Amino acid sequence: MEIDKSPGHELKIRGQAEMAQNKVSDEKLDLAKRETCRDCDEQYYDERSQVSDEKLDLAKRENLLAPSLVNMLSSLAFLASILASASAHATFQEMWVNGVDQGNWCVRLPQSNSPVTSVTSPDIACNVNPHPASGVCSVEPGDSVAVEMHQQPNDRSCANEAIGGDHWGPVQVYMAKVDDATTADGASANWFKVSEMGLPSNNPEYWATEVLNDNCGHFTFTVPSIAPGQYLLRAEVIGNVGGAQFYMSCFQLDVGGSGTANPPTVKIPGVYGANDPGILIDIYTSPKAYEIPGPTPFGTVSPTVATTAYPTIATWNTALQPSTVPTTAPPGAASAPANTAAPTSAAPTTSASGGSTPSASSSSAAASSTTAAGTVQKFGQCGGTGYSGATACVAGTTCTSLNPYYSQCL
Numbered sequence: 001m002e003i004d005k006s007p008g009h010e011l012k013i014r015g016q017a018e019m020a021q022n023k024v025s026d027e028k029l030d031l032a033k034r035e036t037c038r039d040c041d042e043q044y045y046d047e048r049s050q051v052s053d054e055k056l057d058l059a060k061r062e063n064l065l066a067p068s069l070v071n072m073l074s075s076l077a078f079l080a081s082i083l084a085s086a087s088a089h090a091t092f093q094e095m096w097v098n099g100v101d102q103g104n105w106c107v108r109l110p111q112s113n114s115p116v117t118s119v120t121s122p123d124i125a126c127n128v129n130p131h132p133a134s135g136v137c138s139v140e141p142g143d144s145v146a147v148e149m150h151q152q153p154n155d156r157s158c159a160n161e162a163i164g165g166d167h168w169g170p171v172q173v174y175m176a177k178v179d180d181a182t183t184a185d186g187a188s189a190n191w192f193k194v195s196e197m198g199l200p201s202n203n204p205e206y207w208a209t210e211v212l213n214d215n216c217g218h219f220t221f222t223v224p225s226i227a228p229g230q231y232l233l234r235a236e237v238i239g240n241v242g243g244a245q246f247y248m249s250c251f252q253l254d255v256g257g258s259g260t261a262n263p264p265t266v267k268i269p270g271v272y273g274a275n276d277p278g279i280l281i282d283i284y285t286s287p288k289a290y291e292i293p294g295p296t297p298f299g300t301v302s303p304t305v306a307t308t309a310y311p312t313i314a315t316w317n318t319a320l321q322p323s324t325v326p327t328t329a330p331p332g333a334a335s336a337p338a339n340t341a342a343p344t345s346a347a348p349t350t351s352a353s354g355g356s357t358p359s360a361s362s363s364s365a366a367a368s369s370t371t372a373a374g375t376v377q378k379f380g381q382c383g384g385t386g387y388s389g390a391t392a393c394v395a396g397t398t399c400t401s402l403n404p405y406y407s408q409c410l
């Protein structure tokens with residue numbers, strides 16, 4: 001695994017290692033980690049190797065650590081959060097456009113739910129050798145887009161926290177204009193931020209990741225009035241658990257419409273420094289404010305920190321949450337060209353996701369949602385620009401226009 005060797009991160013790591021040494025024996029720590037992480041062997045081994053590194057680091061530096069710092073960090077809550085973090089990693093897996101489920105059609109799914117921890121690694125752009133996406137999703141300026149995070153692959157249950165284990169921190173969305181979203185390399189793309197949320201309230205302390213957890217993993221934003229063309233979209237959570245953990249997925253988009261903006265851009269990696277205020281932070285001090293790292297979002301204003309309780313009523317209607325991921329193309333979507341591997345993927349392409357790239361002919365949205373000739377099932381497409389399938393909705397539903405490109409039986 002990667003260890004960020006920035007001074008700030010080492011400070012955090014030393015604190016954790018001291019905790020491990022002072023409060024529990026190696027055996028107990030090991031046992032506790034196993035118990036908190038029965039379902040995630042890979043994470044378990046990752047986290048355990050991190051502890052080993054931490055202890056090594058500690059051995060070299062224990063004389064440098066002030067006793068007061070050890071005491072400060074030696075709270076049971078802190079220990080609990082370290083142990084819990086192993087079972088609570090997560091990935092952005094799905095997307096919604098104007099309330100229509102795109103599934104994971106256009107996401108380059110990460111291979112694991114473990115975080116990236118180095119702000120200088122190319123992996124921080126689009127995760128570590130992600131699987132190729134099936135295709136490209138269509139959006140328009142003004143569309144309401146939601147990205148959806150969960151801890152485990154294909155588990156969309158609202159009963160499970162999107163990202164648990166006290167992974168407190170901001171949620172951010174970046175976009176980058178590219179020539180071809182199916183082949184673009186995120187680490188060399190030119191990114192601008194379109195949405196961010198950090199600490200929406202400090203009384204009580206309430207983080208953007210808690211907004212995710214209270215909304216079944218969904219974070220919703222509006223596509224700004226940017227120039228049409230192909231884009232990568234990067235959704236990110238920074239979970240501050242004894243050192244910043246970066247969780248990101250890149251989605252492949254085709255932006256329509258007639259927007260004209262080409263916002264100023266940053267490079268990822270490059271945009272973050274390990275010592276940035278929002279990255280080098282002791283989240284356990286209950287900060288009253290939080291400086292979100294990276295540039296100011298384009299076209300939106302970040303909310304100021306409220307000093308009253310954040311309304312934690314979910315804005316996402318969990319009754320609509322599907323239990324499975326659709327296997328057909330969402331409306332207006334394009335398939336990835338055959339034989340095109342994901343740009344940054346050096347990994348085997350025989351994985352379940354990589355092997356299931358559909359052919360162009362299977363991307364007709366109407367195909368799987370039409371039961372009998374001319375009858376479209378509930379939630380199936382029944383109209384829209386470029387649509388040539390059945391238009392009659394099954395009894396009890398009505399063909400409803402959601403936008404010029406998509407009508408749905410509702």
Ligand SMILES: [Cu+2]
Nearest residue numbers: 085086241245
């Ligand atoms: Cu973690």
